[in-house]
Amino acid sequence: MxxxxxxxxxxxxxxxxxxxxxxxxxxxxxxxxxxxxxxxxxxxxxxxxxxxxxxxxxxxxxxxxxxxxxxxxxxxxxxxxxxxxxxxxxxxxxxxxxxxxxxxxxxxxxxxxxxxxxxxxxxxxxxxxxxxxxxxxxxxxPMAGLVAHQALRDHGKVRAGQKVLINGASGGIGTFAVQIAKALGAEVTGVCSTRNVDLVRAIGADHVIDYTREDFTRKDRRYDFILDNVANHSLSDLRRALTLTGTLVPNGGGFDNRWFANGGRVVGAHVLDRFVGHRLRPFLVSPKLEDLVTLKELIEAGKVTxxxxxxxxxxxxxxxxxxxxxxxxxxxxxxxx
Ligand SMILES: NC(=O)c1ccc[n+]([C@@H]2O[C@H](COP(=O)([O-])OP(=O)(O)OC[C@H]3O[C@@H](n4cnc5c(N)ncnc54)[C@H](OP(=O)(O)O)[C@@H]3O)[C@@H](O)[C@H]2O)c1
Missing domain, CATH: 3.90.180.10 (Medium-chain alcohol dehydrogenases, catalytic domain)
Structure with a gap:
């Protein structure tokens, strides 16, 4: 090749x-x-x-x-x-x-x-x-699987029966996150564009929201955990979609700010985390061997592809x-x- x-x-x-x-x-x-x-x-x-x-x-x-x-x-x-x-x-x-x-x-x-x-x-x-x-x-x-796994298990402490929303569900991290959240027993909502709705449903999402038609932060439904891979909503809009004690991992962000990228959002999340009932947990992925092995096991068990x-x-x-x-x-x- x-x-x-x-x-x-x-x-x-x-x-x-x-x-x-x-x-x-x-x-x-x-x-x-x-x-x-x-x-x-x-x-x-x-x-x-x-x-x-x-x-x-x-x-x-x-x-x-x-x-x-x-x-x-x-x-x-x-x-x-x-x-x-x-x-x-x-x-x-x-x-x-x-x-x-x-x-x-x-x-x-x-x-x-x-x-x-x-x-x-x-x-x-x-x-x-x-x-x-x-x-x-x-x-x-490795990187996308580890981010999804560490966000859901370590930072979200997601448990069976919880309602989880993955924003950017059709991307690299999102496609792992939907499957890992299902493997943890969560009820999963994936957010993606129209062309990816079938894909996100096919990898196991219970509900799919097409972001070109609906804004999940403006709906009544509340989530125990949100993994945001996109950063197209403010932290306060994302928090509105959380249950009272829900957890948000603000993970995404582009380079519109060429000096700091999403640094301001990360600092804002850490500060808010101290003062509000929600848990806001931005994090840097770490290449832990035990987590790579867990991903391998999930994959070999047919739970993640x-x-x-x-x-x-x-x-x-x-x-x-x-x-x-x-x-x-x-x-x-x-x-x-
Ligand atoms: N915390 C960490 O240590 C860590 C590590 C690695 C990566 N990251 C960050 O995680 C983020 C996601 O990474 P990735 O590898 O998953 O990126 P990716 O593969 O490029 O996926 C991005 C996804 O976002 C979706 N998207 C774009 N606009 C959207 C919108 N308005 N609403 C909902 N979805 C939208 C796209 O779907 P459509 O095509 O359907 O629009 C695409 O599937 C990046 O910002 C990356 O820098 C963080």
């Missing part, structure tokens, strides 16, 4: 790299050195990579306040891509759980490395690949990242390496 420059030299590989911040055309397929692994790392022969809004953000260098982390003038790490699935090629001396040949999926770290033939990944961020998934499906899981919007060859990664950056992917976008 790989369409790449002649990566014929031993020790080099094809990878999607960038030398400056900007739009998807800063991403180039080039030969670079294969990554070297540390003692606790695994060299993964990458078969597929998942695409996330985070890849678009680092590519763009947005928000500006994150540049000390990304790299001030250009990304510290040139290779983009966070989510990975592939085969173990080699292991560091301290690695105990994996061996060459194992099929794995996981998280390369916030600063990238997955859009390449090989990636160096911490042992603690890699789990055995779900046996019933293709590499593309497995690569679609990744929804793949499109797959692209590695050479078309700029199009793949642009599609996700457009904010209207249906489920996940993956890159085949």
């Amino acid at each position: 790989l369409t790449k420059p002649n990566s014929v030299h031993q020790g080099t590989m094809g990878a999607i790299v960038q030398d400056e911040y900007g739009s998807p055309d800063v991403l180039e397929l080039r030969d670079v050195d294969k990554p070297k692994i540390e003692v606790d790392q695994i060299l993964v022969h990458v078969h597929a990579a998942g695409v996330n809004p985070a890849d678009w953000a680092v590519m763009s260098g947005l928000p500006y306040i994150a540049r000390p982390v990304y790299g001030l003038r250009k990304p510290k790490k040139a290779v983009r891509g966070t989510d990975v699935a592939g085969t173990v090629e080699a292991v560091g001396a301290g690695v105990t759980r994996m061996q060459p040949g194992d099929e794995v999926f996981g998280w390369c770290g916030g600063l990238g490395g997955a859009f390449a033939e090989y990636a160096a990944v911490s042992e603690n961020a890699l789990a055995p690949k779900p046996a019933n998934l293709t590499f593309e499906q497995a690569a679609a899981v 990744p929804v793949i919007d499109r797959t692209y060859p590695l050479s078309e990664t700029p199009e793949a990242v642009g599609r996700v950056g457009g904010g209207h992917a249906r489920g996940k976008v993956a890159v085949t390496v």
Whole structure:
């Protein structure tokens, strides 16, 4: 599947790299050195990579306040891509759980490395690949699946019988969240546009609201938990749709504010959380191994199936990242390496 420059030299590989911040055309397929692994790392022969809004953000260098982390003038790490699935090629001396040949999926770290033939990944961020998934499906899981899982279980403490609303139910995180909330026994309402109503119903939502026709914050129905992946309503409008002690995870937000992105909303949520009856819980996802394993179990039990919007060859990664950056992917976008 790989369409790449002649990566014929031993020790080099094809990878999607960038030398400056900007739009998807800063991403180039080039030969670079294969990554070297540390003692606790695994060299993964990458078969597929998942695409996330985070890849678009680092590519763009947005928000500006994150540049000390990304790299001030250009990304510290040139290779983009966070989510990975592939085969173990080699292991560091301290690695105990994996061996060459194992099929794995996981998280390369916030600063990238997955859009390449090989990636160096911490042992603690890699789990055995779900046996019933293709590499593309497995690569679609880590970041979006972890956000959905941690939002519902850790921050929402969602229990059977509760009413849950997922705003942005047809996107990367939303398609996992609808299925995980159903697996937890919740009554699930998904919010999406007209073209995605059937999809959201097909993955298990009990009720679907087409946001082009109805505004859920203006209806009478109240929810115990809302996961907002979009940030198209104010916090006070979202709170109006909660039960008296309901929980809101304000998760989404674009880059209209190029300096701080949704930082103001996150601070506002933390402040409100102290003074109102509702719980408002913005959070940063963390790549916990035990959570990757829980996702694998849910997937192998048939309770969660990744929804793949499109797959692209590695050479078309700029199009793949642009599609996700457009904010209207249906489920996940993956890159085949
Ligand atoms: N907390 C964390 O650590 C963390 C980690 C990763 C990502 N995130 C954030 O989570 C957010 C969602 O990520 P994602 O991967 O799910 O993004 P995504 O795949 O781009 O999904 C966005 C979804 O939003 C929907 N949407 C757009 N406008 C809408 C509206 N007015 N009402 C309802 N839905 C609307 C789109 O559906 P239609 O096409 O139907 O409009 C699309 O399915 C992003 O802002 C991302 O930055 C947070």
